[in-house]
Amino acid sequence: PVVLGIESSCDETGAGLVRDGRLLGHALASSMDEHARFGGVVPEIAARAHLHSFGPVVRQALDSAGLRMSDIGAVAVTTGPGLSGALQVGLAGAKGLAYALDVPLYGVHHLAGHVAADTLEHGPLPDPCVVLIVSGGHTSLLLVRDLARDPIVHLGETVDDAAGECFDKVARVFGLPYPGGPAIDRVAREGDRRAVALPRPMTGSRDAPYAFSFSGLKTAAARWAEQRRAEGGELPVADGAASLQEAVADVLTRKALAACRDHGVSTLVVVGGVAANSRVRELAEQRCRTAGITLRVPPLRLCTDNGAMIAAVGDLLVRAGAEPAPMDVSIDPSAPLEYAALNPVASRG
Numbered sequence: 001p002v003v004l005g006i007e008s009s010c011d012e013t014g015a016g017l018v019r020d021g022r023l024l025g026h027a028l029a030s031s032m033d034e035h036a037r038f039g040g041v042v043p044e045i046a047a048r049a050h051l052h053s054f055g056p057v058v059r060q061a062l063d064s065a066g067l068r069m070s071d072i073g074a075v076a077v078t079t080g081p082g083l084s085g086a087l088q089v090g091l092a093g094a095k096g097l098a099y100a101l102d103v104p105l106y107g108v109h110h111l112a113g114h115v116a117a118d119t120l121e122h123g124p125l126p127d128p129c130v131v132l133i134v135s136g137g138h139t140s141l142l143l144v145r146d147l148a149r150d151p152i153v154h155l156g157e158t159v160d161d162a163a164g165e166c167f168d169k170v171a172r173v174f175g176l177p178y179p180g181g182p183a184i185d186r187v188a189r190e191g192d193r194r195a196v197a198l199p200r201p202m203t204g205s206r207d208a209p210y211a212f213s214f215s216g217l218k219t220a221a222a223r224w225a226e227q228r229r230a231e232g233g234e235l236p237v238a239d240g241a242a243s244l245q246e247a248v249a250d251v252l253t254r255k256a257l258a259a260c261r262d263h264g265v266s267t268l269v270v271v272g273g274v275a276a277n278s279r280v281r282e283l284a285e286q287r288c289r290t291a292g293i294t295l296r297v298p299p300l301r302l303c304t305d306n307g308a309m310i311a312a313v314g315d316l317l318v319r320a321g322a323e324p325a326p327m328d329v330s331i332d333p334s335a336p337l338e339y340a341a342l343n344p345v346a347s348r349g
């Protein structure tokens, strides 16, 4: 069947249509501009924007696929983690559609969506693979087997800020526009990545080899900016951005490769918004090539939040014969990533 995927956990309203691992069409609306003057996502504004965009985005996704409402055979929706009000709008809409069309509903974990995004471009994930999730709210190294069936093994995660959060916060200190990650990436092209000596947090940590910390790095970058400003003259933002990007990319790829090596895994998948970062991609490519590891990174449009990635998980669940979610299913704003879905297929054990 054609699976409609709905994403509304943060500031993007996304709808995607997937059948048999293939992306048929998708559409996206973002309320990013409405949050810009507040310097971060305002939950109430995000929820209202989802309410506004839900219908049009579903319609656009269908149009882009050349499909009709009646072609939808299942609905998958993000139930968490994310902003409560935002999630509720998406789930309510998805329930309405599933009810009206009399098709099964599947509850999907947002981060499993980020992982599955890559399957739409590169086909089924090898079992096992190491996945580096780097986004606005998460930085984790995972050991992933069968997304529809197996529990996800957490190798390590950030003890404080996420990598995307670090980019966003430092960008603000540097006076760059919101959202900070893409802005840092843009100006870093003109900068020298060796200009500022920034720390590589937790790279020496033997008892937590796959854990990350970005709050110290953020502070170090902010302190550098403060000092340079106190010395007078213009802040060399490009050098600061390039150096910060280098530090983040270095730590992320070093630990991801160590995880592959230590677990005898030959495929690394890098997903989430920060996987869009040009230096993260470049360094991951270089280091994987040297180590003989296959690297998979989804294309930019599938890295950041979208509905196609949720449809991709729904499609895996449908094909694996998972139980649909009950119609009284609710959201879980802080859902831990244990399984990709609310109702995974019973594990092979």
Ligand code: ATP
Residues within 6 Å of the ligand: 009, 010, 081, 082, 110, 114, 134, 135, 136, 137, 138, 163, 164, 165, 167, 168, 179, 180, 181, 182, 184, 185, 272, 273, 274, 276, 277, 278, 303, 304, 305
């Ligand atoms: P989560 O998925 O953890 O709930 P989220 O949905 O807000 O968080 P994503 O949409 O996956 O996160 O990613 C957004 C993050 O990615 C932001 O922090 C943004 O700054 C960052 N980002 C996007 N593009 C780039 C880029 N080119 N370089 C660095 N960071 C980027």
Ligand code: MG
Residues within 6 Å of the ligand: 010, 011, 012, 304, 305
């Ligand atoms: Mg976003």
Ligand code: FE
Residues within 6 Å of the ligand: 110, 114, 135, 136, 272, 273, 304, 305
């Ligand atoms: Fe996300």
